Amino acid sequence: MGAQFLIVTVFLALASSLAFASDPSPLQDFCVAVDDPKDALFVNGKFCKNPMLATAEDFFRKGLDIAGNTSNKVGSNVTQVNVAQIPGLNTLGVSLARVDYAPYGLNPPHTHPRATEILTVLEGTLYVGFVTSNSDTGNRLITKVLNKGDVFVFPIGLIHFQFNTGHSNAVAIAALSSQNPGVITIANSVFGSNPPISDDVLTKAFQVEKNVVDYLQAQFWVNN
Numbered sequence: 001m002g003a004q005f006l007i008v009t010v011f012l013a014l015a016s017s018l019a020f021a022s023d024p025s026p027l028q029d030f031c032v033a034v035d036d037p038k039d040a041l042f043v044n045g046k047f048c049k050n051p052m053l054a055t056a057e058d059f060f061r062k063g064l065d066i067a068g069n070t071s072n073k074v075g076s077n078v079t080q081v082n083v084a085q086i087p088g089l090n091t092l093g094v095s096l097a098r099v100d101y102a103p104y105g106l107n108p109p110h111t112h113p114r115a116t117e118i119l120t121v122l123e124g125t126l127y128v129g130f131v132t133s134n135s136d137t138g139n140r141l142i143t144k145v146l147n148k149g150d151v152f153v154f155p156i157g158l159i160h161f162q163f164n165t166g167h168s169n170a171v172a173i174a175a176l177s178s179q180n181p182g183v184i185t186i187a188n189s190v191f192g193s194n195p196p197i198s199d200d201v202l203t204k205a206f207q208v209e210k211n212v213v214d215y216l217q218a219q220f221w222v223n224n
Contacts, residue, residue, distance in 0.1 A: 032058040033083055033090035048090070059088035067171070068100040072222050075105025075164070083179040090179060097174045101126070101164035107224060108185055109161045115181030117154040117174050119162070121146045124170025128152050130160035159186060185224060192221035 031048035049058065061081055068077030082095035089095060095115075099107055101124065109131075119128065129143030145165070146152055154160040156177070164170040190197065191213075202213045 030054065030059075030088055031091040033087040049087070054088070059086060061086050064098050067169070068098065070100050070102035070105055070169075072224075073220070074108055074222050074224060075102035076100060076107045076162075076224055078107065078224050082176075082181070093177060093179055095176050095179050095181060097176070099162065099172045099174060101162070101170040101172075103164060103167050103169065105164045105170070107162040108187060108222075109159050110183055110185040110224075111157055111159050112154075112176060112178070112181040112183055113157055115176040115178035116156040117160070117176050117181070118151060119146075119154065119172050119174045120151050121148055122171040122173060123148055124164055124168060125166045126170055126172065127163045127165050128154075128161065130154050130158045132158065183224075185221070187216075188221040188223060191216040191219065 029051070032051075032054050034047055034049045064079065064081065066079075068079045070077045077100045079098040079100075080095070081097060083089040099119075101107070125148075126146045127143065128146055129141055132138070132140040132142070144150075144152055162172065190202070196217050199210050199213050202208075203210050206213070
């Protein structure tokens with residue numbers, strides 16, 4: 001009986017540790033990221049600038065009022081503001097981006113592997129949506145038309161997109177729940193990988209002829 005109780009206790013302890021596993025919370029006010037460990041402190045698993053040496057510039061970025069260049073094939077531009085642009089974001093778990101859309105411009109289907117996104121439309125009209133994961137209700141498309149002032153959430157890891165349906169430019173601000181959310185643009189990853197994914201794989205996956213795959217792989221894919 002005692003041995004059975006011990007086994008059950010160990011099992012529950014392991015299950016609990018897995019269920020509640022997550023990144024640790026910051027153990028200090030901030031951790032300004034530095035590439036060179038000189039004059040830095042190793043705190044919470046990262047090299048951080050000595051807090052006494054931190055300045056306002058470590059938490060500041062200007063220029064988000066400047067429109068991005070949308071003269072590309074997809075007609076959109078993403079201006080990122082993450083830990084690479086603001087070192088003070090390190091360990092804080094947030095970032096944002098400005099997204100500019102030309103008339104009928106598209107922010108192509110993509111995912112953020114490490115973040116949920118909440119999008120606010122500042123100007124224009126956007127048709128947005130995301131696709132649910134493979135499940136019993138598999139790959140359900142959820143869409144909405146957004147106007148100025150509207151807000152929409154894209155859950156972490158799910159494929160999503162935004163399309164400017166208007167005749168004029170559109171602008172949105174996206175807030176993300178990671179200092180470095182990452183981005184995987186579906187078309188770029190599948191048809192623009194280096195080296196290319198085998199034709200045998202893609203023809204079977206998409207149920208198309210080899211010439212279609214070759215055509216798609218020959219395109220210039222925009223990193224947005």
